[in-house]
Amino acid sequence: MADSDAPGIFSRVASTFTSLASTVKPAENELARWRRTFDRFAEDASDGKKYLSPSGFIDAIAPTEEGFSRIHKEQYNLLFRVADISRRGLVSWEDFVVFETLLKRPDADYQLAFQVFDNDASGSIDFDEFKAVLSSNIAASHIPFDFEVPWMKLYVGQKGGQHVLGYHEFTQLIKGYQGERLRQAFHYFDSDSDGYISPGEFQQIIIEIAGHKLSNPILERLPTLCTMNPGRKISYSEVIAFHNIIREMDAVERIILHAVRKSRDGKIDLSDFLNEAAGSMRYGMFTPMEANIIWHFASRGGMGSNQRLGMADFQALLDAKWQPPDLASAPSASSSSSTFFSDFLQSTYNFVQGGIAGGIGAFAVYPIDLVKTRLQNQRSTVVGEVMYRNAADCVRKVYANEGGVRGFYRGVWPQLLGVAPEKAIKLTVNDLVRKKRTDPETGRITLGSELLAGGTAGACQVVVTNPLEIVKIRLQMAGEIARSSAGTAPPRGAWHIIKSLGLIGLYKGATACLSRDAPFSMIYFTSYARLKKDVFHEGRRGKVLSTGELLLAAGAAGMPSAYLTTPFDVVKTRLQSQARKGETVYKGVVDGIRKIAQEEGPKALFKGGIARVIRSSPQFAVTLTMYELLHKVAPYPWAVDKQEQARPTRRTEDISRIRARNGLRILLDCSSSFGMAASNTSQGLKALPPILKPSKEFH
Structure with a gap:
């Protein structure tokens, strides 16, 4: 020109x-x-x-x-x-x-x-x-x-x-x-025209024409397609079948999503996929070979038409940006020594924020916890009238007889001081065990591993929660004891209770505390993770949950956790409180459950259960909300990616940006290196x- x-x-x-x-x-x-x-x-x-x-x-x-x-x-x-x-x-x-x-x-x-x-x-x-x-x-x-x-x-x-x-x-x-x-x-x-190419050659072809459409783990595993059939080579039919899957990836995702939603256990096998495709599409779009290839890469080579897979198994194939969960935060070898100190500082920073958030959450629901404790400690077999007829009667009497609003916050300060280490231990141990038990490639974790992680976290927190709980309960019951003794019993503070109990006494009822906290965390963390993934679809196509969705997930997970563990909480409360004259003494958890059921009926084991639900759900919700707000208002100031975090983001629904990106993808379909010549x-x-x-x- x-x-x-x-x-x-x-x-x-x-x-x-x-x-x-x-x-x-x-x-x-x-x-x-x-x-x-x-x-x-x-x-x-x-x-x-x-x-x-x-x-x-x-x-x-x-x-x-x-x-x-x-x-x-x-x-x-x-x-x-x-x-x-x-x-x-x-x-x-x-x-x-x-x-x-x-x-x-x-x-x-x-x-x-x-x-x-x-x-x-x-x-x-x-x-x-x-x-x-x-x-x-x-x-x-x-x-x-x-x-x-x-x-x-x-x-x-x-x-x-x-x-x-x-x-x-x-x-x-x-x-x-x-x-x-x-x-x-x-x-x-195919230089010898035998209709086959090597696995490495197949990988080179797909990288050239569709490398931008597949995630890195799938690109790395492309050569394994040769394992579907004997001979360690790949036919033209298999190449075309794989290419058809890439071209119709949106249809593949819709079929899998619909089939998974209809499944009772959230998993499908190959026949479920083909049945859904036949029922939801006018023509049969996917051949049996193509369906087998989908299963091959979703199961990472574990072939078998009866193998049931969940949505998480398919994400590496469906999402080109998918990465194993631990890659984003994995430090490089050259910077491991320098990142250790920065990671420690950031963990400490998050620990402090978690303590503040946990304290606010505990303070917000503490009056409910006091009412729950009073109701659980009330013995229906004690000579004399029952002090509280129900929760509303307890609230009225505490307000009238124990100094108004201040009466609802007896023992709150030891509770707040213990929340930070309690929450830190629980969250850290749960995350640690989950990470060890999570498949690094698919991000999948079995139900048994989730329960193990939660149970381990609950067991470890007893080191902090048992002394905290026994002091809190003694302080919460102090007002009731003072009123029943007509003012002759002097008020006792937290320090007096700690000195009188001693180190061994602070762990009185630890078995009951363990029996409550371990199953609570097993149910809570498992329910929370499943709600985020299965109900709110966290991580699907890069979705990040909003604060409202986190609140709903945390609150809903706390309900069954709190109510189902109420019997252990009732026994723990009575073991750790000061038994008064004429009250039954329990030798342990099993003995306590047996005697309460015999003397007061099975319903007594769930005293304060509703109060526990009312307290636990908002407590976890408030804690998570404050934790999110603290992260936004006061982010870690020395983060390496601080500038990246400050970069203005665009709305994902900006259709003009999507069209610009899609224009490039049309060119990249010609060559993944288009524009880099x-x-x-x-x-x-x-x-x-x-x-x-x-x-x-x-x-």
């Missing part, structure tokens, strides 16, 4: 974009939003105007929630070339408005791809243009493509002919190109990240 032709071409480009802009007129509020975005990332130039450089343009239009794990930052330069109408290496405000207006079109993704190939801005693409753009962007893959095949000539005619592609013809060509690319790549590696041509696959480098052979 001669330099003298440049002004004419630029004018045609400008007129083309102007016509596009006139078809979709932006609203005033959109212009204001675009202006704010432009001004935030633009830089002043020598002519006194602001312009977007390539890096500034990428920051302005790339969806931040997408990140650059599947689409590399350099590849957004393709869109910069579309927006840079004058070809001066800068995007003006006027150019940016035209580009944003283009993104409002419903077919913006294909429009962007078309303009990348339409080098001369003629509004059509001939054979030479298509070949030149594509050749320069697939050179680094080392998998050649023959442009002189009959398939290509069906679209563009003979080389040198007059048949050129308009926009609509181009969209069909670019959609069908990947299938032809796949066929030619298989033929290229400048660095890849000279260095080959060295420019690709490690996971996108195909293995030479599978062993």
Whole structure:
């Protein structure tokens, strides 16, 4: 193209974009939003105007929630070339408005791809243009493509002919190109024409044409497809079947999701998948081979049509951004020594925040806890009238006889002092055991392991909770004892109770405390995790739960946990309180349960059960809410990714950003390294990240 032709071409480009802009007129509020975005990332130039450089343009239009794990930052330069109408290496405000207006079109993704190939801005693409753009962007893959095949000539005619592609013809060509690319790549590696290629060659093909659509764990495991059949090789049928799964991944996800929801245990087998596909789709889209391949990668090679899998098993295949749960926080080997100290500081910081949040939660529900304790300690067999008829009567009498509101907070300070270590031990041990028992690749943990983690956490916290509980109970009962003794018993504080009990006395009733806390944590942590995952769908396609969803999950999990463990809490309360004259003395947990059931009836074992539910659910909800708020208001000040956290995020529903990303994905369907040719041509696959480098052979 001669330099003298440049002004004419630029004018045609400008007129083309102007016509596009006139078809979709932006609203005033959109212009204001675009202006704010432009001004935030633009830089002043020598002519006194602001312009977007390539890096500034990428920051302005790339969806931040997408990140650059599947689409590399350099590849957004393709869109910069579309927006840079004058070809001066800068995007003006006027150019940016035209580009944003283009993104409002419903077919913006294909429009962007078309303009990348339409080098001369003629509004059509001939054979030479298509070949030149594509050749320069697939050179680094080392998998050649023959442009002189009959398939290509069906679209563009003979080389040198007059048949050129308009926009609509181009969209069909670019959609069908990947299938032809796949066929030619298989033929290229099948040198002896036996209909098979090696596992490493299959991996190289898929990385080339669909590396941006699959997660790293799936890309690493591609060679294992050869294990589905004897021979350690992969047939063309299997390659096509795998490619069909990738192209219909949205349909695969919908079918799996619907089948899992209908399943009683949240898991499905291969027949469930095929039955759901047959019942929900007009035509049978997936062959038995394709279904088997889905199961192969979801089960990580554990074949078997009867193997039942949950939604978590399929996430690595369905979500291109999926990563094993421990990768994001795993420190590098070179920085392990430096990160130990920073991790310790951050853990201490979180410990303090957890203590503050736990204290606020405990303080908020402490009056309920006092009423619960009074009701549980009340013996219906004691000579004389029952002191409290019900919870409402207890509240009225405490308020009237023990100093009003202050009476409801007897023993609150020891409770608050003990909340921090109690919550820290419980949460830390539960997280530690869960991490050890979680599959590092799928993030899956068995029900037994969840119960083990919760039970271990509850058992460990007894070291702190038992002394805390016995002092709290003695203080909560102090007002009642003083009233029953007609004021002759002097008031006793926490320090007096600790000295009188001694170290051994502080662990009186520890067995009962263990019997309550271990099953409570088993039920609570398991229910909480299952509610977050199965009801609120945490982690599905990167979903992060809102504060309201966390509150609901925490509150709901606390209900069965609190009520089902009430019998152990009743026995613990009576073992740790001071028995008065005429009251039955219990030798232990089993003896206490037996005697209470015999003397007062089984219902007595659930005294205060409703109060426990009313207390535990809001306590966990308030604690989690405050913990989240503290993290937002006062985040860890020395975090390494503090700047990243402060970066403004975009709304995930911004359709223009989605179309820009999808336009790139259409180009990446031609080659995963599309747009990186400048660095890849000279260095080959060295420019690709490690996971996108195909293995030479599978062993």
